[in-house]
Amino acid sequence: MREVCVTGASISTVAVSSVPGLIAVRAALGVAAMTTTPGAMALAFRLFTVESLSQVGEWFEERIFAPLRGAENTENVAAAVEAMCRDTVDYFVSRESVCLFAAMTLGQERETFAEVVGGYFTAWVDALAGALRRGGLSDEESTGRALDAVAAIQGGLILARAYGDAATFERIVDRTRQHLRAPVS
Structure with missing residues (x-):
């Protein structure tokens, strides 16, 4: 580089x-x-490596995906969703609202890391959808809400960076949490 x-x-x-x-x-x-900061440098200088992605992936596996997969009843699912939202905000706000996985879908790195990036987002959607199913939602409803949640979080990161305002991201994640916890209509 x-x-x-x-x-x-x-x-x-x-x-x-x-x-x-x-x-x-x-x-x-x-x-x-x-x-x-590592996130800013990675974006500016394309410092994407399998190792850097593995580190981020391991954090998400430990703090987000595993607790969602382990939630077995409505009470555990609610706690896992709350923790996912809280930890996601803490993680991204502390890293200047940069998601390396999402950034790589936009650049020349897309082809190189397509499998890793796809796996990351699939793991997140699958873990969240599984938790929502165990919390009482249908397959269709849980998958739809999980996709909406991950899309809202990623879109929230883009808006927060564009506005230079972490509170924007926090509000979007809060509304996403409310949507995830809402009863089926």
């Missing part, structure tokens, strides 16, 4: 091979700290 540095009237290119290297180069050049 290359970091293009502009200082005064000169432009130089520095080759870096890792995220820590990129942080060091940017710090030495005085680039604002807020632009050196």
Whole structure:
């Protein structure tokens, strides 16, 4: 990967091979700290790797998917949905509303990581739909609500970044939580 540095009237290119290297180069050049978060760097410099995706995937498996899969009754499902919404907000707000998986569906990386990205979203929808089914919803209703929820969360991330306002994302996730918990009409 290359970091293009502009200082005064000169432009130089520095080759870096890792995220820590990129942080060091940017710090030495005085680039604002807020632009050196892992999510921002991954988007700006296409630092997508199977390892970085695995780390994100492991976090979601542990904190989101497994609790949803483990919820066996209405009370457990309600708690798992609450935790999913809370942890999702905490995760994405702390990472500047960046979803690396979603970002990769838009760029040149799409072909390289299509299977990993598809697997991530499928796991989320399947885990949530399964929990909603065990909570009493029909197959059709639980699958529809799970798809709507993941789509709303991802769309909420885009709007929050566009508006520069994490509260937008939090409100969307809150409405999504309410929709997931609503009785069948």
